[in-house]
Amino acid sequence: xxxxxxxxxxxxxxxxxxxxxxxxxxxxxxxxxxxxxxxxxxxxxxxxxxxxxxxxxxxxxxxxxxxxxxxxxxxxxxxxxxxxxxxxxxxxxxxxxxxxxxxxxxxxxxxxxxxxxxxxxxxxxxxxxxxxxxxxxxxxxxxxxxxxxxxxxxxxxxxxxxxxxxxxxxxxxxxxxxxxxxxxxxxxxxxxxxxxxxxxxxxxxxxxxxxxxxxxxxxxxxxxxxxxxxxxx
Amino acid sequence: xxxxxxxxxxxxxxxxxxxxxxxxxxxxxxxxxxxxxxxxxxxxxxxxxxxxxxxxxxxxxxxxxxxxxxxxxxxxxxxxxxxxxxxxxxxxxxxxxxxxxxxxxxxxxxxxxxxxxxxxxxxxxxxxxxxxxxxxxxxxxxxxxxxxxxxxxxxxxxxxxxxxxxxxxxxxxxxxxxxxxxx
Numbered sequence: 001x002x003x004x005x006x007x008x009x010x011x012x013x014x015x016x017x018x019x020x021x022x023x024x025x026x027x028x029x030x031x032x033x034x035x036x037x038x039x040x041x042x043x044x045x046x047x048x049x050x051x052x053x054x055x056x057x058x059x060x061x062x063x064x065x066x067x068x069x070x071x072x073x074x075x076x077x078x079x080x081x082x083x084x085x086x087x088x089x090x091x092x093x094x095x096x097x098x099x100x101x102x103x104x105x106x107x108x109x110x111x112x113x114x115x116x117x118x119x120x121x122x123x124x125x126x127x128x129x130x131x132x133x134x135x136x137x138x139x140x141x142x143x144x145x146x147x148x149x150x151x152x153x154x155x156x157x158x159x160x161x162x163x164x165x166x167x168x169x170x171x172x173x174x175x176x177x178x179x180x181x182x183x184x185x186x187x188x189x190x191x192x193x194x195x196x197x198x199x200x201x202x203x204x205x206x207x208x209x210x211x212x213x214x215x216x217x218x219x220x221x222x223x224x225x226x227x228x229x230x231x232x233x
Numbered sequence: 234x235x236x237x238x239x240x241x242x243x244x245x246x247x248x249x250x251x252x253x254x255x256x257x258x259x260x261x262x263x264x265x266x267x268x269x270x271x272x273x274x275x276x277x278x279x280x281x282x283x284x285x286x287x288x289x290x291x292x293x294x295x296x297x298x299x300x301x302x303x304x305x306x307x308x309x310x311x312x313x314x315x316x317x318x319x320x321x322x323x324x325x326x327x328x329x330x331x332x333x334x335x336x337x338x339x340x341x342x343x344x345x346x347x348x349x350x351x352x353x354x355x356x357x358x359x360x361x362x363x364x365x366x367x368x369x370x371x372x373x374x375x376x377x378x379x380x381x382x383x384x385x386x387x388x389x390x391x392x393x394x395x396x397x398x399x400x401x402x403x404x405x406x407x408x409x410x411x412x413x414x415x416x
Contacts, residue, residue, distance in 0.1 A: 025247065028242065034237060
């Protein structure tokens, strides 16, 4: 599938130079659910994650080191590379309904190094803009050896509290991150969970500790009156 | 055939051995997670009816998808069957070791060799490595490679993962002498 992307990329051409080998590998993972619990999803959705393996430029630097120069050089480039591929995998900006992001830092780095690449405007604002979102982008991070799977959370790109769109997708690079690398992930989905049916804030009753206790008492009374039969089929 | 989900992986290697790889080395995998057609039937002696019912459909489902995902002419290819814990490896082999399955991919890729394969049994999330060899000459050493795959949620005990893999080139930075130099 070819997706035409319109972006003001010219400014990135002038971004600070990076070593030719700053980016080692990119893995796109796309999942399409056709059946869940025996039924086709009412609203079919495609999920995808895109994971890029970059050299950690801060390995060996002290914990006081300012991370900003490398962030400004690397994060916008990562935002472009990752969202380009995500949009191709999901069918374009309009198709994307939920998004998320993540980082896996190799064992010689700090979690802060991964956070530097995904939590500043140099990455987050651009990812949000390229994916047509407004929400804060939810995230996961970890420090791990190569081959660790990261479960990346996602929520709705313009209405984060939309419960039907709370979902996750995995990202994994078989040989990354090496100890001196960072895996940076952007994830997206074109719709809700396969059989989303747990209501929403608009349909929720008011639940407090007191109402929950009342409900538990009522459920206990029902169990007694039905001879403790297992209600499951 | 009940297909629960289809997973596509596209891998680009831009750097290897500390040097740029230009153009980036591309490998694509498409995997279908299907219900094991022989699940719950005990030992089925004759697998042919199930093969006839499903193998060609699987090949037709996966071949165009892996071609599209690669976005280039495949130079190497391979296949995989990963059987859930309640099945036999023979069930997975039944679905992929037939021309009915592989011919869809061979035709699409203008290939003439047999597809190298991995067959194994494991839990959901098991790692498997798909071997790939050149599409017209399985002795071309530059194209011997394998690709590691993990599906987080498959196969369930009564399922089988069936996959095709395609590479647009040989190994990144391949530089081994050809087989013919040793003969």
